Amino acid sequence: MSLSLDDVKRVANLARIEISEDEARKALIQLSGIFGLIEQMQAVDVSAITPMSHAQDVMQRLRADGATEIDQRELFQSVAPQVEAGLYLVPKVIE
Amino acid sequence: MLNASLKQLSAMLAARKISSVELTSEFLKRSRALNPEYNAFITLDERTSLAQAQAADILIGSGRGQPLTGVPIAQKDIFCTKGWLTTCGSKMLSNFISPYDAHVIGRFNAVGAVNIGKTNMDEFAMGSSNETSFYGPVKNPWDTAAVPGGSSGGSACAVAARMAPAATGTDTGGSIRQPAALCGISGLKPTYGLVSRYGMIAFASSLDQGGPMAKSAEDLGLMLNVMAGFDARDSTSLEREPEDYTRDLEKPLDGLRIGLPKEYFVKEIAEDVARAVEAAIGQYRKLGAETVEVSLPNTKLSVPVYYVLAPAEASSNLSRFDGVRYGYRAPDYLDLNDMYRKTRAQGFGSEVKRRILIGTYVLSHGYYDAYYIQAQKLRRLMAQDFAEAFKECDIIMGPTSPTVAFDLGERSSDPVQMYLSDAYTIAVNLAGLPAMSIPVGFGHKNRPVGLHIIGNYFAEAQMLNVAHQYQLESDWHTRMPKE
Secondary structure, rough: OOOOOOHHHHHHHHHOOOOOHHHHHHHHHHHHHHHHHHHHHHHOOOOOOOOOOOOOOOOOOOOOOOOOOOOHHHHHHHHOOEEOOOEOOOOOOOO | OOOOOOHHHHHHHHHHHHHHHHHHHHHHHHHHHHHHHHOOOEEEEEHHHHHHHHHHHHHHHHOOOOOOOEEEEEOOOOEOOOEEEEEOOOHOOOOOOOOOOHHHHHHHHHHOOOOEEOOOHHHHOOOOOOOOOOOOOOOOOOOOOOOOOOOOOHHOOOHHHOOOOEEEEEEEOOOOOOHHHHHHHHHEEOOOOOOOOOOOOOOOOOOOOOEEOOOHHHHHHHHHHHOOOOOOOOOOOOOOOOOOOOOOOOOOOOOEEEEOOOOOOOOOOOOHHHHHHHHHHHHHHHHOOOEEEEOOHHHHHHHHHHHHHHHHHHHHHHOOOOOOOOOOOOOOOOOOHHHHHHHHHHHOOOOHHHHHHHHHHHHHHOHHHHHHHHHHHHHHHHHHHHHHHHHOOEEEEOOOOOOOOEEOOOOOOOOHHHHHHHHOOHHHHHHHOEEEEEEEEEEHHOOOEEEEOOOOOOOOHHHHHHHHHHHOOOOHHHHOOOO
């Protein structure tokens, strides 16, 4: 398959990464090379194979439905870019 | 002392021939002196390290010391370390002081080991050369024109240059074994689930695994005894009885069946690497092992499969870096979406952005089945290949890397060439198997060569035995680079 410049820009938008026209062109060349490598996968017939999502056949553990964490809001917010009155500050979303 | 094993250092500390403060000071002094040249450490915090050493001396004095009490260990900067800068090699986390310890760090703290610093690494563990770190490339101490390998290149360099007696690493597609091979040290990637990933900043969750890096297999066993163990906070952590991974070190190798995959011994291997690996295999025959040819027919697909699955998981894991709760935030933006886009564009380096774009693409509408599901099916085929091979042999061997360390900058403009550096290591992560690399000689420009030893699930003690018996008969693991 071949990627287009629009594909690169669309994916960058989905990934929430700002990309300039120049960067998109450069990314297109590199991603096309990588997808050329990835395309080798398509030659194998795997219709009878079950996908493997985990190396071990293990069941997801469940824990008791109870609060175990102590309040560490101040500690966790001490590394945040912007906080006020115990809240994380972000640009206004709703007018 | 610089070349002493962990076992020897531990014995010296227990006998009070040296204090942990003296030992730690010695390695800190050396790390400070060599770091401007090698760039192996991102953070050295002498006050905290020496405070830990003082506490260790008290523990030893009270008779409650354990095998690694008071021993300095370098920690890869991917492990969250309370009160220390934890950057993961990224501008995105360049201001992040972790509020908690990773499980692995907690276990080292519990036995009184000393954290001697945080080692440099490829950004978010994405790389095969340690050239993608925000903090600059690490140099290979055997030849500073060469890369140390990645992504645990800082850890490998620190151990090889004797800036630390041992270090931690993480391995998603070969990131412990490949730098261990390229720097001439020993490194072990355990069975997936054996070492908790809690507090280990996630790259590709179904592949990432922490493990030890040290001079010898014996040292790796001592490290793994501390690192491995069940952790309820990691839902993929395996509940198993604790093991002593050093228990089988002295077993003779008579009758050991070594599988040599025909797909690993092909013309793509550099001649110097092939020569050293074949000599090591010859040594194993002298030690009583027999070799059998096995086949891993889907080996060639491991790199393509990996570069679908790892970026897919990375694109999801790295979505948490958005400039809201921690880490870097772009200074100027128009609205929330613009803040996300600018923060991530400025905070991530080009390799990380490239992999997020690949991952986002293969998971996007219309491509999910063709790429992601197809890759997960091929992943099962590869695991089945290993299962078939292990019916014929006890252990699999081959080269860790197709070449010795390459020059800095040699492959950085060609991602595909760079990705092929891990061609022999990736399949092990896809299958979740344990594997290790040990030094077996030198090749081109006197750069080290590693032997790749792959074991069946939970065969760590056996692999360490196999590696240790070789190291009893060779001295490659004791050699130090000239300064």
